Amino acid sequence: MVIVGAGALGAGNAEALVRAGIGKLTIIDRDYVEWSNLQRQQLYSEADAIARLPKAIAAKRRLEQINSEVEIEAIVGDAGPEELEAIAAEQRPDVWIDATDNFDTRLVLNDVAYKYRIPWIYGACVGSYGLSCAFIPGRTPCLYCLLETVPQGGLTCDTAGIIGPAVQMVVSYQVAEALKMLVEDWAALRGKLVSFDLWTNEYAAVRIDAVKKEDCPTCGRHPSYPFLSYDQRTKAAVLCGRDSVQIRPPVQREYEIDELAEMFRRQGLQTEANPYLVAVSLGGGKRLVVFADGRALVHGTKDVHEAKTIYYRYLG
Amino acid sequence: MTLTINGETVTVPDEVKTVSDLLSYFQLTNKLAIVEVNVRIIEKHEYGTTALADGDRIEIVHFVGGG
């Protein structure tokens, strides 16, 4: 089983599946634990936020305390086409659980899942609202088919925050479908896109089989998997709902974290480090966080140009 | 006109005649919303031409990205 993302949904799914005693769990995430996460990201503690542990690492540590018999693999990195295809080819997971926070990554996951014929389970929430749907190659249409039926342009960034019960509700839908798949009880699967609002007490469900498009580039007769054929991730991307930009170096690097931290300290910058990343305060509310693979998060700006300037000033 | 929307009985004004009208009435035009009328998903190009009738059963599910 692979969980893509280790935020609220990722943490909830991971704990439920590990307690259920699945054989192996891989969890991939690009972020680290912050104080604001603790309200709903159930695997993390104040100590993780103080240490700025990468979420994948903090999740692995906690999950191993919960059930030491489950093998946990933590990947600190961006879930792009290359990374997800490598996981698909090497591990052949039974199911992917979607715990990402954006549709770019979901469309990549959708392509990987259909190319390698592995089911994936969409989940998302904002405020008190959430929804979920299982996409199963050979049995259901895919996310692309579903999105094709609706007018585009509404994919804005959700900044409203999330209440914990909405997270748990989506997690419950996702885990239940995953368990049905693991025991191969295909007849029990819901076959619907389901949504709820725990504040307004609404519930809706839509049967998805009729939206299948024969010419779909992902699940149609002649698939081209457009979201894998070239890397659609920009080298710099504003993170959804956060005052932050992620920068990926053109070529992957391997930094020695200790040396990197020392370099920042010599410049008189307030610097903290753990084995996985360096966090530097730049003044003016800006912070730079650099991971060992050269990937960086620039906090305190939504301006890609400004973020790149900062990145190259210190790491160019 | 009285409709059943997501399981609830809802009365909408007479100006609401099509799926397009319904989405603007509920201010869902700018959301990624899937609309089902009497267990049939309506494609986006049919929103303006799909007429609604008293007693129709409608499900509306809108996508969000967070998690």
Ligand SMILES: [Zn+2]
């Ligand atoms: Zn499709």
